[in-house]
Amino acid sequence: MGLLSVAVVQRLPLWSPVVLAYLLPVALGLAGFMALLTTLSTAALASLSSLLGNLTLFALIVLFVALGAWRKVPVYEAFIDGAREGFDVAKGLLPYLVAMLCAVGVFRASGALGYVLDGIRWCVTTLGADARFVDALPTALVKPFSGSAARAMLIETMQTQGVDSFAALAAATVQGSTETTFYVLAVYFGAVGIHRARHAVGCALLAELAGVIAAIMVCYRFFG
Template identity: 70%
Template sequence: MLNTLWLAFFVVASISGLYQWIALDDPEVFSRIVLGLFDMAELSVQIMILLFGTLTLWLGFLRIAESAGLIEGLGRLLAPLFRRLMPEVPAGHPALGLITLNFAANGLGLDNAATPIGLRAMRELQTLNPDPKSATNAQILFLVMNASSLTLLPVSIFMYRIQQGAPDPTMVFLPILLATSASSLAGLLAVALMQRLRLHDPVVLAWIGGLVLILGGFMALLATLSSAAISAMSSLMGNLTLFSIIMAFLLAGAYKKVPVYECFVEGAKEGFDISRNLLPYLVAMLCAIGVLRASGALDVALDAIRWLVHAAGLDARFVDALPTALVKPFSGSAARAMLIETMQHFGVDSFPALLAATVQGSTETTFYVLAVYFGAVGIQRARHAVGCALIADFAGLLASIGVCYWFFA
């Protein structure tokens, strides 16, 4: 899928360039395409400089949290909920603990740990599968909730905004929190409808009801504030939450007598290695999108969508953020590159860039997750997994648009 998408960017750019040269008498188009190619390659290296520092810092703190047992503690806290959402999984089965750890790691932005834990959880669920080629209800729920990506601390989004010069990188904290909650809730409800899950169970109601009450309280509070006050609150909560979590990691590590400095350095080394390995992928996707933008093809597609939106009598400012949303289900690297390109093209605090950042943080790469998690255990029949995951994606997109108009319009 990613090979096809990447090649398609260059093919479409070539066709668009030829059209502008021959039909529109614009021989400079290929000069712009080549310049865009090298500009994006340079930008990739600039981003990597910040990426080295940020990932090294964050994975160092997360290693302290793991060593202090905080991730495992979150696992024990969430285990009763997952036992009820996956009734066919026996109590005490290893899959439940791994699933809980996977969601806890995802929520804290610990993607590096979440994926291997998730693959182990999927293999454990496969041991209960009477038809190894077809996904079970528990496997589908697990995959959809991973695809909806409930992320409580979107550090990577903050990092990209810092790199692009945002004076307040955490301004999108509350919009992302609201949008990712909407996508996760939509995914859960879609699966529950298909599988006839007992959402009226007291434990499930307590968790879902608690989440809805918290979000409802947030929204009621925000409804009383001006746009400037909402942006200020999002900034304060983002920075306060981030620093409070770091201090919680350090204090928990000290309490558990974890050698926090040595532990931080171990995790930081891992962050350095991950950053170095990401550079080729970042260069590949940013250059492909730079070529697509320089050729005029991306602008033509967005202009067509914008015309349809205007014809429907709607505000069309959200259209410029759609490239990130459209490629997100297929490729995380492509969506990340689209986000960065949108920041570059419109400005880091422009409405399209803020919306693209919110979309990026609200959902996961659905088809990548599907391929990796089901492919790892040889599942060929996904049943209702794709449909439910795409419902979560669509809910995340609509929530992102609505929240950003509320916060930033």
């Protein structure tokens, strides 16, 4: 959904044969991989995801080092320079980070989050649908503002609902399927002096919504 919204706003030629030649194999590969996952048991799925995650991280590190050596880049020195510049960037980001975390804290402490969840739960139950996923929505609602606050909501859900409960599983899946949209826009746009976000907010929120919906659907598919 995020890709489609950006394509519409930017008038990107998604139906171009060249673009389709890149997108279709990726889409078919992902669909096939998801179909494979549906045939695995919970234990096998956990083992496979852990193995793939570890291999991916290790492969990325090896790839960076190999590319640096191939291009004759002093990898260690470049890493040190990047780390040094990172401290300077962090100092510039700190005011925006403090402002965003304060806003999230006010939202949680005011009780507004509880009212929002009660309204969503009432709407879902009125429609006759399963409302178990509503208990996982605090993570989804807070994640666009702060990753640390979303993790706190995730831990709170696990403590109140149980680690193996559907709400906890859904919240954990949402945590990994969404992004800190407003945090990124406020911090990084502010750091580089961009004051007009234009279509970035709308497209990012559409992608965020798609991630939440997909996470909930996957949880219902795998965990019932």
